[in-house]
Amino acid sequence: MSAELMNGTELAREIVDRSAERARILVAETGVRPCLATVIVGDDPASVTYVAMKRRRCAKAGIESRLVSLPEATTTAELVAVIRGLSDDPSVHGILLQHPVPGHIDERAAFEAIAPAKDVDGVTMWSFAAMAFGQADGFVSCTPGGIMRLLDAYGVDPAGKRAVVVGRSPILGKPMGMLLLARDATVTYCHSRTVDLSAEIAGADILVAAVGRPEFIKGADIKPGAVVIDAGYNPGNVGDVDAEGARERAGLLTPVPGGVGPMTIALLLEQTVVAAERSAQR
Template sequence: MSVVEPASAQLMNGTALARETLDRTAERARKLLAETGVRPCLATVLVGDDPASVTYVAMKRRRSAAAGIESRHLPLPGRTTTAELVAAIRALSDDPTVHGILLQHPVPAHIDERAAFEAIAPAKDVDGVTMWSFAAMAFGRDDGFVSCTPGGIMRLLDAYGVDPAGKRAVVVGRSPILGKPMGMLLLARDATVTYCHSRTVDLSSVVATADILVAAVGRPEFIRGADIKPGAVVIDAGYNPGNVGDVDAAGAGERAGLLTPVPGGVGPMTIAVLLDQTVLAAERVAAVAASTAVTSTAAAAR
């Protein structure tokens, strides 16, 4: 990726890439069902009735159905305790017909969200939210699952020919399911990664060094367009009321080489990766079952 002064930023079409990803995912799901009788199943867990969360879960369930993935939904009342939620998630983890588990974020404030996440079996953590998954990302293991939004961002970079190797990457945000794993995935691809956040001193000067900038701080237009390095790749992972991202889109459009729009950039890829990883989880289960059957047959023949 050469850094040059652009006339205007090229928008990175996450909607189109997500559609292609989901088409391939649906084909894999059909093949798995035809060959093994296994239909991938994603269980969604929603605590309370937050309107945005309800809408988001409904969208995921529709996309699951379109991709040939069974959607099993577990709605829980807002008064649900941490212990009750953990027990419900453990029951899904123990259910062999469930391949992936999604706990809709955020949960009500009285719940220990980390305890709930950790109740998800690593083999079913298709949203990439457990400590095991984070460790797998940090160590470059291929037997875990990536956090969906960072994973979707990496696929966007690949689709637009952006090689992170040797580039300076700045991640603004440090959440355990977005900012932190984003940095790990970029580091694994040989980028030089700097983490920043809302309390970083002189953030503008750090942003100005970024060949690849990922904004994931959760504040509308927190990143000023004037601070962006000419020709930089700008990934806006924020979504705030009014379809506003974490980046000053107008200003960034005048300086960036590549820019994700809000909406239509990162968001569609998050769901696409979630469903892709659900099918992968089911494929892994089917592969283990097939291997076990072959071993048992061989042992019986001896």
Template sequence: MSQARLMNGNALARQTVEQAGKRAADLTERTGTAPCLATVLVGEDPASVTYVRMKQNGCRKAGITSRHVTLPAATTTEELVGTLEALSADPGVHGILLQHPVGEHIDERAAFEAIAPGKDVDGVTFASFATMSFGLPGFVSCTPGGIMRLLDEYGVDPAGKRAVVVGRSAILGKPVGMLLLARNATVTYCHSRTPDLSAAVREADIVVAAVGRPRLIHGRDIKPGAVVIDAGYNAGNVGDVDFDSAAGRASLITPVPGGVGPMTIATLLEQTVDAAARQLGLPGV
């Protein structure tokens, strides 16, 4: 079989950010207020610092104001919750991103739930998961939302297809499965206790790898012609899929980097503009 076609997340992300920028400029002109994203970082983990910087750079490109809050690594759950509640109550902030993971001593779920649903532009709260699952207005988890945009861009209709999601995290695996289900795919979740993972993946028309284990899925596991979405990112710019072997069997595949990652940030920026428009009374902008 011929080599798979690459799903270029960089190109689609540029288009998405450009469109968000135009909407942000229109919103600013009409209201005198620019959309504002507050990012919160606990500690100085190098990868997290890099991710936050990338999101701040994206804000600049889209004409979105960025407010950054850095907290010490020793910050307690109560202190973090207080910071997020204060940002939630601040009318000058339209969207809030808590960079995760946070320290193991922090109750991450309690921190997420301190974010007002109307400002949860990263789609991490219970409220966002519920509205997404029921197809109601709200915010999707950014990486799953970006994945769905990539599928649409490349003409992949999930309806009637068998989708296998490898991973069950609350902000990636579970929500992407719900979004695929809403588009009429038959969804199977696989995880660390799934017997014979390879056999399950071989049945998939769409594979979403989101488990955080480098090269877990090999080409021999891929059904010929399947669409492969690698949402993993591991040390050395390696995804959860063995790219070279999988690309020889898939019809479409996302590279790492340059596939899912850029769309995560683009979706975050797009949803920040959505949040600002709603809060400023111009939801159609």
């Protein structure tokens, strides 16, 4: 068996193109141009590179990109004040706090300063509740939301399937499980304290790896024909799944890079346009 690769790059391009057209129409009809404000604290090289890429993608989608760079020594209170200011600014439609922030900052407090209507990255507790309860007026976490769009594009219906999510972060693993549960999958969360992880993985019809450890999921553990979503990205373009082993067992597999990553950015841009449309309607 040789797994079919799920092309996130191509699907993301289609989403961004549609978002750009919606942004163009919004500007023509209302004069409102979608605006995404990105806040970055410190000068972590990977974060700086990632933010620069997002700004280029914003330009392609007709979205104004506003960058707020704060020094490494910024306190939680100072960061919260900046984010609240952006939340109160009617010209800003979406707010992204680049992760990770320096260790001395209370990241959760910073996330919660984002107004729900501008939480286009889906990181607040309000957005998580909206995902869990299926509220259409909330925004999904971008990586899990992008994964769901990939599953749809490749004809994968989660209903009745056993889905295993390896990882329980509040902005990836946990919301991923909620979105799969909402589509009638039977969801199991696994983590560092899971007993016999290999057995849990072996039973998964849909496997989502989100642990941040290179090649942590071994190909030999994967159920033949399973859908394998590698949401990890580690130095050297290595995911959380043993790609070579997975290709021999999985039915569908997301490559790294070119799978989940482009979808995350595409969802961020799409949700920024949606936030601007809602703002114009209000």
